[in-house]
Amino acid sequence: MGLSVQNIIDESNELLVKTYGLQPVIMDHAKGMYCYDSEGKEYLDFAAGIAVASLGHAHPKVLETLNKQAAHLMTCQASYVTETKYKAAKSLVEASCFDQVFFCNSGSESTEAALKCARKWAYDNKGKDCNHIIAFRDSFHGRTYGAASVTEKRLSQPFFDPYIPNVDFAEYNNIESVKALINDKTAAVIIEPIQGESGVIPSDPAFMKELRALCDAHHVCLIFDEVQTGLGRIGSLFAYQSYGVEPDLVAWAKGIGAGYPVGVMGAKKEFGDALQPGMHGTTFGGNPLASAMVLCTFEEISKDSFLENIRHVSSILFDGLERIAKDTGAITDLRGRGLMIGIDTVFDTKKLFRALQKNGFMGTLAGKATLRLVPPLILQEDDARKGLEIIEKTLREME
Numbered sequence: 001m002g003l004s005v006q007n008i009i010d011e012s013n014e015l016l017v018k019t020y021g022l023q024p025v026i027m028d029h030a031k032g033m034y035c036y037d038s039e040g041k042e043y044l045d046f047a048a049g050i051a052v053a054s055l056g057h058a059h060p061k062v063l064e065t066l067n068k069q070a071a072h073l074m075t076c077q078a079s080y081v082t083e084t085k086y087k088a089a090k091s092l093v094e095a096s097c098f099d100q101v102f103f104c105n106s107g108s109e110s111t112e113a114a115l116k117c118a119r120k121w122a123y124d125n126k127g128k129d130c131n132h133i134i135a136f137r138d139s140f141h142g143r144t145y146g147a148a149s150v151t152e153k154r155l156s157q158p159f160f161d162p163y164i165p166n167v168d169f170a171e172y173n174n175i176e177s178v179k180a181l182i183n184d185k186t187a188a189v190i191i192e193p194i195q196g197e198s199g200v201i202p203s204d205p206a207f208m209k210e211l212r213a214l215c216d217a218h219h220v221c222l223i224f225d226e227v228q229t230g231l232g233r234i235g236s237l238f239a240y241q242s243y244g245v246e247p248d249l250v251a252w253a254k255g256i257g258a259g260y261p262v263g264v265m266g267a268k269k270e271f272g273d274a275l276q277p278g279m280h281g282t283t284f285g286g287n288p289l290a291s292a293m294v295l296c297t298f299e300e301i302s303k304d305s306f307l308e309n310i311r312h313v314s315s316i317l318f319d320g321l322e323r324i325a326k327d328t329g330a331i332t333d334l335r336g337r338g339l340m341i342g343i344d345t346v347f348d349t350k351k352l353f354r355a356l357q358k359n360g361f362m363g364t365l366a367g368k369a370t371l372r373l374v375p376p377l378i379l380q381e382d383d384a385r386k387g388l389e390i391i392e393k394t395l396r397e398m399e
């Protein structure tokens with residue numbers, strides 16, 4: 001590019017609205033489990049664009065799908081059915097507890113669709129004042145206004161007021177705190193099966209069952225935000241299957257397009273039917289290319305052997321990290337499920353993140369001080385062990 005890496009980053013800092021603190025390297029290309037920066041340095045990818053590159057990088061099926069579909073039919077009005085949209089919808093519906101899907105473009109948008117769908121369902125079935133939502137402390141559901149309104153961070157960002165009204169925050173994993181808030185004005189409860197952005201905090205399966213029963217008792221719509229946990233990430237095809245609890249609406253995104261921007265809301269019929277033509281939609285949602293990517297990703301991940309491998313490498317990582325915790329004394333907490341792992345250490349997490357980066361390992365930061373590992377779901381045993389080696393080496397270097 002002619003300029004030095006530092007110059008380009010400095011200039012980008014002026015060119016881009018500062019919604020992110022920029023990394024000190026420029027990412028150039030990637031293949032399989034590895035990313036390469038503009039100076040040719042290799043990174044073992046345990047971030048996957050934050051749980052997005054579910055099939056790793058430059059997966060042959062992804063390349064074939066993109067090329068073939070772009071040449072065949074890339075876009076058309078959302079009101080047309082296309083073969084890929086039909087097949088993607090049918091695959092998701094047949095494999096899940098849902099009867100309908102709505103395609104959109106991101107996690108925020110799928111959350112947004114679920115909130116609107118729940119509110120319309122409540123309006124129709126419970127009355128026009130039934131428009132309250134219960135979300136949870138430390139939740140994260142996205143940055144559009146509806147999604148931000150059910151994200152706890154709103155409480156510390158009053159400069160965006162007013163958010164959508166009538167949202168209350170219950171304590172995660174505490175059914176009594178939900179009972180204290182739920183009433184005949186509650187339209188929906190929205191929850192992440194594992195809170196990702198706040199530091200990989202898993203929900204308690206018993207709590208999730210109680211939450212389902214409470215919503216049933218009050219005729220309240222239960223929404224699972226599986227944007228980060230869905231489609232194989234935690235070892236089951238859909239996250240709700242790991243808990244034995246079916247939500248009424250679900251939000252999927254991130255890994256469901258293997259890098260192509262896609263969001264999907266899944267709905268039980270009673271709830272999906274609340275939205276009728278003209279009430280919601282999106283230009284790009286479910287376009288032929290996006291749908292082809294959902295279909296391609298789904299076909300790969302839903303194979304039994306693929307899911308089995310996720311559980312296998314997950315146990316290698318958890319066993320290895322527990323051993324490293326014992327041997328180094330540097331890990332203070334280890335949480336998560338499948339390939340969504342949170343690690344707290346005795347070190348400053350940002351320094352650890354940088355040290356790992358220097359050692360050729362890409363993780364992500366979450367919560368106040370958690371190193372989050374969300375590698376591509378194609379991870380195999382050898383790269384899992386290599387990841388563990390780099391983590392151990394880095395922790396020992398920091399001691």
Ligand SMILES: Cc1ncc(COP(=O)(O)O)c(C=O)c1O
Pocket residue numbers: 106107108109111140141142143192196197225226227228253254
């Ligand atoms: C649980 C959850 N919901 C929603 C979102 C928002 O997704 P997006 O950034 O695609 O809008 C995220 C993103 O991190 C998420 O983790």
